[in-house]
Amino acid sequence: MITVDGQCLAAFVFGTTVGVLVQRSRWCNTAALRDAMLFKSYRNTKALLVAMMILTVGFTAMISFGNGNPMRFDVGINQFIGLFLFGIGMVFAGACTVSSWVKTGEGNIGALWALLFLIVGLFLSSLMWSFSYWPLAGQTMTGHANAAGLQFGWADALTLQRDTGIPAIFFGLIQTAALYALYRRILKRERATLAVEGEAKPAVAAPVATVSPTLAKTTDDAGRASAALPTLGD
Amino acid sequence: MEFFKKSLDPIVALAIIAVFDIFLFQIVGAWTVGGGETMIAGLFVKALVGAKEMNRIPFWRMVFKPTWAYWKIYISLGMGFGALVSAILSKEFYWRVPKHLSEWVMITIGGLLMGVGIRLSFVCNVSTFLGLTPEMNLGGYLAVSGLVIGAWVGTWVYKKILEA
Numbered sequence: 001m002i003t004v005d006g007q008c009l010a011a012f013v014f015g016t017t018v019g020v021l022v023q024r025s026r027w028c029n030t031a032a033l034r035d036a037m038l039f040k041s042y043r044n045t046k047a048l049l050v051a052m053m054i055l056t057v058g059f060t061a062m063i064s065f066g067n068g069n070p071m072r073f074d075v076g077i078n079q080f081i082g083l084f085l086f087g088i089g090m091v092f093a094g095a096c097t098v099s100s101w102v103k104t105g106e107g108n109i110g111a112l113w114a115l116l117f118l119i120v121g122l123f124l125s126s127l128m129w130s131f132s133y134w135p136l137a138g139q140t141m142t143g144h145a146n147a148a149g150l151q152f153g154w155a156d157a158l159t160l161q162r163d164t165g166i167p168a169i170f171f172g173l174i175q176t177a178a179l180y181a182l183y184r185r186i187l188k189r190e191r192a193t194l195a196v197e198g199e200a201k202p203a204v205a206a207p208v209a210t211v212s213p214t215l216a217k218t219t220d221d222a223g224r225a226s227a228a229l230p231t232l233g234d
Numbered sequence: 235m236e237f238f239k240k241s242l243d244p245i246v247a248l249a250i251i252a253v254f255d256i257f258l259f260q261i262v263g264a265w266t267v268g269g270g271e272t273m274i275a276g277l278f279v280k281a282l283v284g285a286k287e288m289n290r291i292p293f294w295r296m297v298f299k300p301t302w303a304y305w306k307i308y309i310s311l312g313m314g315f316g317a318l319v320s321a322i323l324s325k326e327f328y329w330r331v332p333k334h335l336s337e338w339v340m341i342t343i344g345g346l347l348m349g350v351g352i353r354l355s356f357v358c359n360v361s362t363f364l365g366l367t368p369e370m371n372l373g374g375y376l377a378v379s380g381l382v383i384g385a386w387v388g389t390w391v392y393k394k395i396l397e398a
Contacts, residue, residue, distance in 0.1 A: 002261055002262065004303045004305075006261075007261070007262045007305040008303065008304075008305050008307075008308045009308075010258065010261050010262060010305070011258070011262065011305040011306065011307075011308040011309045011312065012308035012309070012311065012312040012315075013312065014254055014255070014258050014265065014309060014312065015308060015309035015310060015311065015312020015313045015315070015316065016312040016313070016315055016316035016319075017250075017251070017254055017312075017316060018251055018254075018265070018309070018312070018313050018316060019312060019313040019314060019315060019316020019317040019318075019319075019320065020316040020317070020319065020320040021242065021247040021248075021250055021251055021316075022247065022251075022313070022317065023316065023317040023320040023321055023324075023326075024237070024238070024241060024242040024247065024320055024324070025241065025242040025243065025244040025246070025247035025248075026241060026244065027244040027247055027248060029359050029360070029363065030385070033381070033382060033385040033386075033389075034385060034388075034389050037385065037386055037389050038389055038393065043244060044244055046244075046245055047243075047244035047245045047247065047248040047249075048248065048363060050245050050248055050249055050252070051248035051249065051251060051252040051255075051363075051364055052363060052364065052367060052368055054249060054252035054253065054256075055252050055255060055256065055264075055364055055368035056367075056368040056370070058252070058253075058255075058256035058259070058368070059256070059259055059264070059368045059369050060368075060369075060370065062256070062259065062260060063369070067260055068259045068260055069259060069260070069261075069262060069263040069264075070259075070263075070264075070369045070371075071263065071264065071361075071365065071366065071369065071371065073356070073357075073366065073371055073373050074356075074373075075371065075372040075373035075376065076373070076376075077376070078354050078355050078356070079355045079356070079357060079373045079376040079377040079380065080355075080376045080377065080379060080380035081354060081355070081380065082350075082351040082352065082353070082354035082355025082356070082357070082377070082380065083351060083355050083357065083359075083362060083376075083377040083378075083379075083380035083381040083384060084351070084380035084381070084383055084384040084387075085347050085348075085350055085351035085354065085384060086347065086348050086351030086352060086355070086358065086359060086380075086381060086384060087351075087380065087381040087382065087383065087384020087385040087386075087387070087388055088344075088347055088384045088385070088387055088388035088391070089343070089344040089345065089346070089347025089348035089349075089350075089351060089384075089388070090344065090348055090359065090385065090388070091344070091384075091385055091388030091389050091391075091392055092340045092341070092343050092344030092347065092388055092391075092392065093340070093341050093343075093344025093345050093348065094340075094341070094344070096348075096358075096359045096360075097267035097268060097271065097310075097348070097352075097358050097359060097360060098267060098313060098359075098360055101267075101310055101313040101314045101317065102313060102314075102317040103317075103330075104314055104317070105313070105314045105315065105316070105317025105318035105319075105320075105321055106317055106318075106321040106326060106327055106328075106330075107321065107327050107328050107329045107330060108330045109329065109330060109331045109332070110330065110331065110332040110337065110338075110341050113332075113338065113341050113342065113345065114341045114342075114344060114345040114348075115271070115345065116345065117341070117342050117344075117345025117346050117349065118271060118345040118346070118348045118349040118352075119271055119274060119275045119278070119349065120275075120345070120346060120349060121345060121346040121347065121348060121349020121350045121351075121352075121353070122268070122271055122272050122275045122349040122350075122352060122353050123275040123276075123279055123349075124346075124349070124350065125349060125350045125352075125353030125354060126272070126275070126276075126291065126293040126294065126298070126353060127291060127293070128353075129292060129293035129297065129353070130292065138296060138297065152372060155371065155372040155373075156366075156369050156370050156371035156372065157369055157370040157371075158369075160370065168370070171370055172368075172370065175368075175370060
């Protein structure tokens with residue numbers, strides 16, 4: 001059993017490693033979604049899918065052997081609504097929680113501003129929390145389904161394993177296969193785009209750039225020019 | 235050092251992070267970010283108004299008792315620290331300030347929406363994609379759906395604003 005100090009130290013070492021790797025790779029969760037939708041650029045999306053595949057196998061394998069610390073988490077409609085708001089917010093701010101910290105570390109004042117207001121938003125929301133009333137009702141979040149509170153109870157690989165008697169890794173491998181199929185589809189689409197670009201020389205910036213003069217050009221890992229939203233001074 | 239002279243493939247970076255995250259999952263739990271910021275908010279306000287006033291707010295009395303001994307705070311601080319060290323070593327640290335008022339407004343609204351969204355759902359983007367979903371939690375699938383639709387709506391609105 002690890003001590004509280006040990007937990008904090010392990011978390012700091014992990015966070016520092018993430019900070020270094022994300023800073024060097026320029027990975028961004030916002031870009032993983034926004035660039036895929038806006039520019040059909042999948043540099044960040046592919047990295048996200050690879051991490052999800054590794055983690056799915058790793059977590060479900062550990063759960064199968066009774067190891068790990070899965071979140072005891074009440075599932076409800078509030079997850080959909082909350083992350084819907086979060087999704088709009090991260091595109092507006094031009095950074096998610098991770099890239100806000102990383103860009104702040106690089107000296108980006110806009111990212112620090114986003115973090116400050118994220119903290120303000122968190123505190124304001126905490127004032128709305130109620131034990132008795134939805135949303136954010138503690139009384140309705142009991143780990144069991146609750147139709148009135150729009151809660152579905154606790155359901156994950158661990159409960160699947162417990163209810164079916166089948167090891168969690170079995171379900172994990174099915175999910176990994178689905179994620180891999182999505183990854184393959186993206187690779188196929190990229191190859192098709194490269195083939196079209198190869199035929200239509202010279203290569204030009206993404207078409208959106210012509211509609212929005214404020215969009216800045218960047219270069220992706222394949223060395224191709226693409227357009228990016230000028231958020232947070234990037 | 236050679237590592238800080240060139241950029242890293244994000245697939246390699248995220249694969250390494252994922253392996254480390256499996257170790258963290260064994261020790262304390264999967265990588266998450268919003269919890270650390272929530273605790274930082276609580277500690278900051280507690281320092282301003284005092285423990286007695288803070289205790290009057292049900293959330294801070296029943297859900298998140300402000301304490302520095304909360305491991306998720308150190309993931310967030312570590313990310314900022316790691317990025318600072320990395321930016322200095324790679325000579326990429328410099329002050330960047332948004333130039334236009336519209337950018338400040340969008341960042342402010344965006345930050346607020348992210349904060350409200352995290353508290354409403356009890357998850358952030360990291361725990362959605364790299365915590366709940368790999369644990370095959372139903373909440374992860376709901377959160378991914380909400381996040382993708384939200385990002386699509388946000389992108390659409392942002393594009394319209396830029397075009398205007």
